Amino acid sequence: MDFVTLGGNLLGTIPLGDIVLYITPLSLFLFIVLLVFTLLIAISKTETQVEATLMKLSNTNVKVGKKEFKQRRFLSVICGIASAGAMITGDLFNFTLFMALIGILNIGIVSAVKQTTVLNSAYQYGLIAMMCSLPLFGGASIILASTGTLSLAVLSQMPATPMVVFGAVLMLLGILGESGVAPFFASKAEMFRTPGSPFIVIIHLSSLFIIVRAVEILLLVLW
Amino acid sequence: MEFVVSIIAIALMIIGALGIILLKKPLDKVIMFSILDAGFLLSVVLFRYLDVALFVALSGPLSTLVFIMAIVKIKEIRAKKVESGEIHD
Amino acid sequence: MKIGKIWNKLADPKTVPRLFAFCLGIILILGLFVPMALNPDQLYTRPAPQVQIDDGLPIAPYDRGGVVLKEPGIIKAQFPENSKELGMITGYMSPLAEWVSSISPYFGTSIYSSPGGLIDEVLYYTRGFDTILESSILMMAFIIASWLAINYTMDRRDIEKDLKKAANDSANVAREIKINDEKARAKQLRRDN
Amino acid sequence: MVFIPSYVPAEFLSMYLPAIYGALIIGFIGSMAIALNRRDIHILILTDLIGLAMIIIVSAVGTDLAEALILPGLVVELAETLAISEILLSREMHKIEANPRANLTKSTSLFPQPFALDMEIMTTAPNFIALVLIAYGIFLTGFTGGAVAGGGIVLYALSKKARGLPVLILDGIAGVSGIAWCLWIIGFALFFVAPNLWILSLFLAACGLLLKVASKVGLIGLLMREDIDKE
Amino acid sequence: MLDYLIYLLTFVIGSILGLLYSYKLHGEPYVADSSLDIKTCIMSIVGWILGFNSGNMILGGIGFLLAGFVMGERPGYGRKETAIGLTIAIIIYLALHLIK
Amino acid sequence: MISVQLFFYFGIILAIVGSLATAWGPGVKDPIVRTFNTEIASIGVCLVLLSYNHVLALLTLVATTVVITLILFRAIIRLEEMGADV
Amino acid sequence: MADILINVFIAFLAGSLLLGLHRKIMARVQKRPGPPIIQHLLHSLKFFFKETAFPKTVSMPFYIGIVFILAAIWVVGVIVGPVAHGSLLILFGVYAVYKIVEHNSGSSSGSPYGKASCVRAVLSAATELPLFAAIVLVYLKTGSMNIGDIISYQATNGPLIFSIPLAAIMFFLLLLSKSPYSPFGITKDKALVSGFETEHFGFLRGFIMFSESISWYVMLWVFLTIFFGPLSAVGYLIGMIVLTFITGFINSTTPILNPNHSVMTQITMGAVCFIGTVVMILI
Missing domain, CATH: 1.20.5 (Single alpha-helices involved in coiled-coils or other helix-helix interfaces)
Incomplete structure (x- = not known):
């Protein structure tokens, strides 16, 4: 299947050796939205979370400390850039690597917090992210073994064999786990209970956009 | 000649693997791991990659060191726990 | 339900x-x-295992032909038109690597992974973007881990404070005991007298 | 004359199926063990198996490309394990810190305690092995070299006697690896901007990567020497 | 597309006017007068017929203004009128289209 | 000539046996033992890489295995020391 | 350019009127008189003239920026949908950003209600899957993601609602979950005051209501377009009113679900419909 039927006309390519990035209206839209969000994150302050205190009349203010703020902002900006890259990449293995990077950054963004429940879900999510290396890289390499290429432009012209379908199913499972959609949503959703709204938004944003992009890539590979 | 050596290498690795799995005491496991590593070293030499063999030979003691230190430390921790009556051996 | x-x-x-x-x-x-088979039409093919080492080539499993700095090696890339100097990097050896290759035929791995190896060609030249990502993953993971370690799991300032406090406490206790002892002794003395 | 086949040789074709089936079985065993296990640290150890299965699947393609794909994947596995184990530790520490009186007993402590280990190997061998490993790693350069040299640095840091976390040294390492990162991005960009400078860019890339990986791996050694060390 | 925008706008403006008008007329806290109002009924019939059947931007706009005026009256008022107007307009619309 | 196939199949078997031992072997309730058993599987994978002539990958694998073991041991030790039940 | 502007205004006016109608229907089902239909529009306009206050706890540029992003995103939705007949995947992306905004306007305010709504927004993001499945099924059937191509396909082969009704049901579930007071609307549960909008006052709330009206219009438009084929303006009008009626009836008679039940209900129904459609296509 061509790029054209999925994302609109091809606007241009960026060749980096064997890895060719390509731009269609779809990927351009996703790319720009991600960059806008990244910019916003880079200049935003964090909010103060106000919670009621048990057995008392006062409130508890949950704030983000300065050190923690710097660390988390750095990681979220990198995460924004990485997801923006994942939107325009034209190589299967490159895409899975972007996913792995986004996964580890997502863990990192919440790893600096103090709430044990949040840390617990970050740990559980981290386990999934580690396990995802098998379906993601394995799926990509099964597709490589079956077709002899990793470039989406070439892959999109090839018919799907059962082996390619198996590789794509593996990749789909990896994407589902890594981006935390149902039925694997709990480990990721619980990470959002921490303060630091500009940083956690990028976790959510990257995973949703990765799904959009993954749909495109899987359709390219399969049809 | 090479066939014999490869049989020896494989035998060493089998012994090492079974030893690691079956032996109870962690220090015995370290010894068995050394046997396994030796078998692997032998097979690397058989494949005639001497530089790799050099590295495997160097990394052998390194991992042994790590194992021994971890085991000794964890033994000490567990002994402490038994002493204070938290767990019963 | x-x-x-x-x-x-x-x-x-x-x-x-x-x-x-x-x-x-x-x-x-x-x-x-699932019926699976390897498609023989792959990129960056390599010779069968042990063929090169049996031939006694000095840079054994990674020799891809070509003359150093003159003639490119045999490399099958996806888009050769994007990489102008394809194959030249495999044909290049650092001076150190050349010296090692003159010594022994069994150090091919080391030579070819040093600057100018085939892996460099694949890793940095044609698929350099992958390498950037992979090493970014490494860097991010280490940043996370070392941040946590420095700021939390390995932070020794708190424990030092605790230790000092404990030391002070024990010193206080000792002093009290001493004072009590002296008092008792004084009492004893008084009673004796 | 060197003969490079333009198609994958028959040996690799015949080895593909057993390799991939073996990998699938290993992955199955690992994932089922995870599914049946309840304890967090055990799950962490078992994810290692899944990583091994991944390596076999990728390597089964049997081309130089496959090898290039494995190399950094390994380092990624390592990095993720490190980050996640650190999160596990900090989670447990937070849990205990929330109520130290109930959670800490006489024999346990929140911070690593020194222990007595007097081994000859700890004082003599490490310096030599570390030196050899670092020299070899520098010769190799790249990912592999970084890992090898990092191993040497780990060993050296482990066997040092001093206790206490050297924050200054850690900051220095971070600086070195930042510079290495820059070197290496410059090298990569040079490849595409000016292909005729490829020797320079190659050296920049390879050496930058070496420094980066080695410094990062060496950091583990510094962390370790807190935990596993003698008085 | 411009004509649809104008229809919508006039409908909205009519509704606002109707709301203001009917609140001025009926200030009670409950629906006091539920009988059929002939004036608004005629407005509604004319409005809906014009709105649906004129096919002209200006006439249609005026029609929707009137229709919106009736429909937008405060709750409880102008319901029957709207229903009558709408029914007649739809019948005429269908008749015109079926005859054709 | 050595038989590459022999080492290849042996590596696969070793990896499978190692992973079985890691998953359900004797005494794996102790995390130290479990970590030890992953060593067997990783040596098996090393053999597979060796027979594919992925020598550089092999070097890296050997180096990272040591470091991963180190990290896992550190986590286990710290957790035991803290008395955490995970 | 003028075309885009006209379409955006149409979307805003029609969307607000439809939401007002929705409110009226719910009121009538519950035997209340309900506000006039125009009320929703008046509400949105009213907020632009109110004083705007910023809570002390907010995360600053984000708190304001997010509502503009929300408005911009739905304007893009109008451009891709009714104006340019572009790719369905871009609309999917627009919907994803809408989710993000829902999430982040909740969390950036620092209010506990907004926070709870934010976590629920993440949970309900999991329900993107039925939407994705519906889009993929449409793609499988028509061989294109382009709305223009889908319309011309339906012009020759008849509306898709007859050939893949289960996909239409999945898409309808999405519409239902986005309608106000929906059983799946866990982010705007009344237990959370106004959910993610709790701390947005004045013109910020005005922008939010503006974009919600547009979003309701756009989603109805997309649903009608990809399942009912080429329609005339009257057809769209009737279709939108009917859909608003149906959702109004459903919402006024069903209670809100527990968050994870809501997610899993949608996923389960999505999975059933997906498998059903695939079976139907294959047979």
Whole structure:
């Protein structure tokens, strides 16, 4: 299947050796939205979370400390850039690597917090992210073994064999786990209970956009 | 000649693997791991990659060191726990 | 209302990795029934195992032909038009590597992984973007881990404070005991007198 | 004359199926063990198996490309394990810190305690082995070299006697690896901007990567020497 | 597309006017007068017929203004009128289209 | 000539046996033992890489295995020391 | 350019009127008189003239920026949908950003209600899957993601609602979950005051209501377009009113679900419909 039927006309390519990035209206839209969000994150302050205190009349203010703020902002900006890259990449293995990077950054963004429940879900999510290396890289390499290429432009012209379908199913499972959609949503959703709204938004944003992009890539590979 | 050596290498690795799995005491496991590593070293030499063999030979003691230190430390921790009556051996 | 209970269980983060692993295992075992074969038409092909070392080539498993700095090696890339100097990097050896290759035919791996190896060609030249990403993953993971270690799990300032406090406490206790002792002794003396 | 086949040789074709089936079985065993296990640290150890299965699947393609794909994947596995184990530790520490009186007993402590280990190997061998490993790693350069040299640095840091976390040294390492990162991005960009400078860019890339990986791996050694060390 | 925008706008403006008008007329806290109002009924019939059947931007706009005026009256008022107007307009619309 | 196939199949078997031992072997309730058993599987994978002539990958694998073991041991030790039940 | 502007205004006016109608229908089902239909529009306009206050706890540029992003995103939705007949995947992306905004406007305010709504927004993001499945099914059937191509396909082969009704049901579930007071609307549960909008006052709330009206219009438009084929303006009008009626009836008679039940209900129904459609296509 061509790029054209999925994302609109091809606007241009960026060749980096064997890895060719390509731009269609779809990927351009996703790319720009991600960059806008990244910019916003880079200049935003964090909010103060106000919670009621048990057995008392006062409130508890949950704030983000300065050190923690710097660390988390750095990681979220990198995460924004990485997801923006994942939107325009034209190589299967490159895409899975972007996913792995986004996964580890997502863990990192919440790893600096103090709430044990949040840390617990970050740990559980981290386990999934580690396990995802098998379906993601394995799926990509099964597709490589079956077709002899990793470039989406070439892959999109090839018919799907059962082996390619198996590789794509593996990749789909990896994407589902890594981006935390149902039925694997709990480990990721619980990470959002921490303060630091500009940083956690990028976790959510990257995973949703990765799904959009993954749909495109899987359709390219399969049809 | 090479066939014999490869049989020896494989035998060493089998012994090492079974030893690691079956032996109870962690220090015995370290010894068995050394046997396994030796078998692997032998097979690397058989494949005639001497530089790799050099590295495997160097990394052998390194991992042994790590194992021994971890085991000794964890033994000490567990002994402490038994002493204070938290767990019963 | 059993399905509601199952759904509630899914909302616990602790079950999710196990559920994921279970799904993964099922799909992997289904893979045994999928007809699989390696497509021989691959990129960056290499000779059969042990062929080069049996031939006694000095840079054994990684010799891809070509003359150093003159003639490119044989490399089959996806888009050769994007890489102008394709194959030249495999034909290049650092002076140190050349010296090592003149000594022994059994150090090919080391030579070819040093600057100018085939892996460099694939890693940095044609697929350099992958390398950037992979090493970024490494860097980010280490930043996370070292940040946590420095600021939390290994922070020794608190423990030093605790130790000092404990030392002070024990000193205080000792002093009190001493004072009590002296008082008692004084009393004893008084009574004796 | 060197003969490079333009198609994958028959040996690799015949080895593909057993390799991939073996990998699938290993992955199945690992994932089922995770699904049946309840304890967090055990799950962490078992994910290692899944990583091994991944390596076999990728390597089964049997081309130089496959090898290039494995190399950094390994380092990624390592990095993720490190980050996640650190999160596990900090989670447990937070849990205990929330109520130290109930959670800490006489024999346990929140911070690593020194222990007595007097071994000859700890004082003599490490310096030599570390030196050899670092020299070899520098010769190799790249990912592999970084890992090898990092191993040497780990060993050296482990066997040092001093206790206490050297924050200054850690900051220095971070600086070195930042510079290495820049070197290496410059090298990569040079490849595409000016292909005729490829020797320079190659050296920049390879050496930058070496420094980066080695410094990062060496950091583990510094962390370790807190935990596993003698008085 | 411009004509649809104008229809919508006039409908909205009519509704606002109707709301203001009917609140001025009926200030009670409950629906006091539920009988059929002939004036608004005629407005509604004319408005809906014009709105649906004129096919002209200006006439249609005026029609929707009137229709919106009736429909937008405060709750409880102008319901029957709207229903009558709408029914007649739809019948005429269908008749015109079926005859064709 | 050595038989590459022999080492290849042996590596696969070793990896499978190692992973079985890691998953359900004797005494794996102790995390130290479990970590030890992953060593067997990783040596098996090393053999597979060796027979594919992925020598550089092999070097890296050997180096990272040591470091991963180190990290896992550190986590286990710290957790035991803290008395955490995970 | 003028075309885009006109379409955006149409979307805003029609969307607000439809939401007002929705409110009226719910009121009538519950035997209340309900506000006039125009009320929703008046509400949105009213907020632009109110004083705007910023809570002390907010995360600053984000708190304001997010509502503009929300408005911009739905304007893009109008451009891709009714104006340019572009790719369905871009609309999917627009919907994803809408989710993000829902999430982040909740969390950036620092209010506990907004926070709870934010976490629920993440949970309900999991329900993107039925939407994705519906889009993929449409793609499988028509062989294109382009709305223009889908319309011309339906012009020759008849509306898709007859060939893949289960996909239409999945898409309808999405519409239902986005309608106000929906059983799946866990982010705007009344237990959370106004959910993610709790701390947005004045013109910020005005922008949010503006974009919600547009979003309701756009989603109805997309649903009608990809399942009912080429329609005339009257057809769209009738279709939108009917859909608003149906959702109004459903919402006024069903209670809100527990968050994870809501997610899993949608996923389960999505999975059933997906498998059903695939079976139907294959047979």
